[in-house]
Amino acid sequence: MSGLQSYEDAVKDNVRRxxxxxxxxxxxxxxxxxxxxxxxxxxxxxKEEGVIAGVEVVREVFAQVDKRIEVVFxxxxxxxxxxxxxxxxxxxxxxxxxxxxRTALNFLQHLSGIATLTFRFVAAVDGTHAxxxxxxxTTPGLRAxxxxxxxxxxxxxxxxxxxxxxxxxxNHIAACGSLHEAVKIAGQPHGDLKIEVECNTLALxxxxxxxxxxxxxxxxxxxxxxxxxxxxxxxxxxxxxxxxGVNLETVRDIxxxxxxxxxxxxxxxxxxxxxxxxxxxxxx
Numbered sequence: 001m002s003g004l005q006s007y008e009d010a011v012k013d014n015v016r017r018x019x020x021x022x023x024x025x026x027x028x029x030x031x032x033x034x035x036x037x038x039x040x041x042x043x044x045x046x047k048e049e050g051v052i053a054g055v056e057v058v059r060e061v062f063a064q065v066d067k068r069i070e071v072v073f074x075x076x077x078x079x080x081x082x083x084x085x086x087x088x089x090x091x092x093x094x095x096x097x098x099x100x101x102r103t104a105l106n107f108l109q110h111l112s113g114i115a116t117l118t119f120r121f122v123a124a125v126d127g128t129h130a131x132x133x134x135x136x137x138t139t140p141g142l143r144a145x146x147x148x149x150x151x152x153x154x155x156x157x158x159x160x161x162x163x164x165x166x167x168x169x170x171n172h173i174a175a176c177g178s179l180h181e182a183v184k185i186a187g188q189p190h191g192d193l194k195i196e197v198e199c200n201t202l203a204l205x206x207x208x209x210x211x212x213x214x215x216x217x218x219x220x221x222x223x224x225x226x227x228x229x230x231x232x233x234x235x236x237x238x239x240x241x242x243x244x245g246v247n248l249e250t251v252r253d254i255x256x257x258x259x260x261x262x263x264x265x266x267x268x269x270x271x272x273x274x275x276x277x278x279x280x281x282x283x284x
Contacts (some may be wrong), residue, residue, distance in 0.1 A: 004161075010144035015060045017141070018103045030098045039284040040094035044087040044108070047275040051119045052081050053152035054111030057145060058088070061104040066096030078115065078152040087276065094283065101278045109273035111149040116274055118153025118267050121251055130255035130262050133158045133241065137265040146268045158263055166195040167218075179204065180211055187213050196241070205230055209237065218243050218263075224253055231258035 005013070044058075052075045062069040069092030075081055087108075090097055121132045132155040138146045147157045159165035166186045168179070176182040179197060187195055196216040199205040208217055219230050221244035234240055241261040242254050254262055 004163075005144070007144055007148060011057050011060050012064075014142060014145055015057065015064055015103070015107075018106070019061065019064055019100075022103050023099060027095075027099045030095050034095050034098060036095065038094040039092065040097050040280055041282045041284065042090045042097055042278055042280045044090070044105075045277050045279050046081045046085040046087050047083055047277060049080070049082050050112055050116035050274040051153050052079055052087060052108075052112050053077050053115035053149040054108045054145070055088075057107045057111065058104045061107065062090065062092075062096070062100045065100040066093050068092045069096050069100070078154070080119075081112075090278070094280075097278075097280075105276060105278055107145070109276050110271070111145060111152075112274035112276065113271045114146055114149035114268055115153035117271050118150050118155040120248060121262075121264055121267065122154045124248055124251050125255040125262065128252070128255035130242075130259055131156055132251075132267075133261050133263040134267045135243075135263050135265045135269075136161065137269040139268070150267055153267075155264075155267065156261075164193065166190055166193050167198070168195070169198045170200070179207055183211050183213055198243075199230075202226060202229060202233070205233060209234065214238055216241055216261075219259065220244050224257060227254065227257040227259065 055073050055077050059071050062071050069090060071088055071090050073088040075087050081087060118132065125132065134147055134150040134155060134157055143160065147160065150157060159167065168182045168186060173179050173182050176185055183195060183197065194215040195213055196218055197208050197214055198218040198220050199208055200220040205217060208214055216239040218241045219227055222230065227242060231240060239261065240259045241263055242259045243263045246254060246262055246264045247266065251262060
């Protein structure tokens with residue numbers, strides 16, 4: 001959940017906006033070519049291996065277009081799918097199925113792409129101490145859905161927004177004059193929130209270790225050697241999160257330094273959609 005809106009409401013709102021954007025005054029092609037009383041059956045066909053996410057979003061798309069459309073999924077969120085798998089069967093008014101098709105696929109392909117990429121990162125660090133986190137580098141308006149997809153891929157969510165965790169970065173330190181002052185000021189009105197500070201040098205890390213109230217330290221764009229030294233210096237006193245320069249080729253070496261978390265912006269900002277199609281199987 002976003003903390004400001006329930007996940008269920010976020011799904012409904014996102015679907016409503018997406019359908020309004022796509023349909024406008026009406027699907028002129030479908031209205032012209034498909035008789036009103038025609039029924040159809042269709043399948044959602046997987047064309048590549050991945051992890052499914054967005055099942056509830058797809059159901060909501062079809063429900064908002066026409067409540068008579070029945071959607072039966074054969075896979076749950078977080079389950080692996082393979083080429084040739086039928087993810088779902090759809091039946092009901094043909095017009096409604098065709099009107100909803102692109103919006104449903106846009107959500108399903110995108111969210112399943114996020115879950116799939118997340119799963120690959122999680123698999124890459126298997127057997128290490130590190131856990132994979134997402135970031136706030138999400139598609140505007142889709143954060144709740146995208147972060148739910150990360151969890152479908154067995155990743156974990158970082159903060160949902162600017163409101164649910166204190167994260168002090170270099171610009172905050174510059175504005176306050178020092179890291180110590182930034183932590184002191186930020187912690188006063190938000191004592192119930194975790195405080196994380198970003199450190200890009202060992203010198204700043206050592207300064208952070210001398211300040212009470214810090215729950216987590218982000219090691220920003222540090223080399224592997226420097227990260228290993230940072231892990232030794234901290235000695236488990238606070239949580240450590242690695243960030244910057246993370247990809248599938250580098251993530252395991254980063255995990256082996258001993259950090260607790262690795263945040264990966266690519267999970268949501270550079271994801272490839274999973275190839276899934278909607279195919280009409282019969283007209284009734």
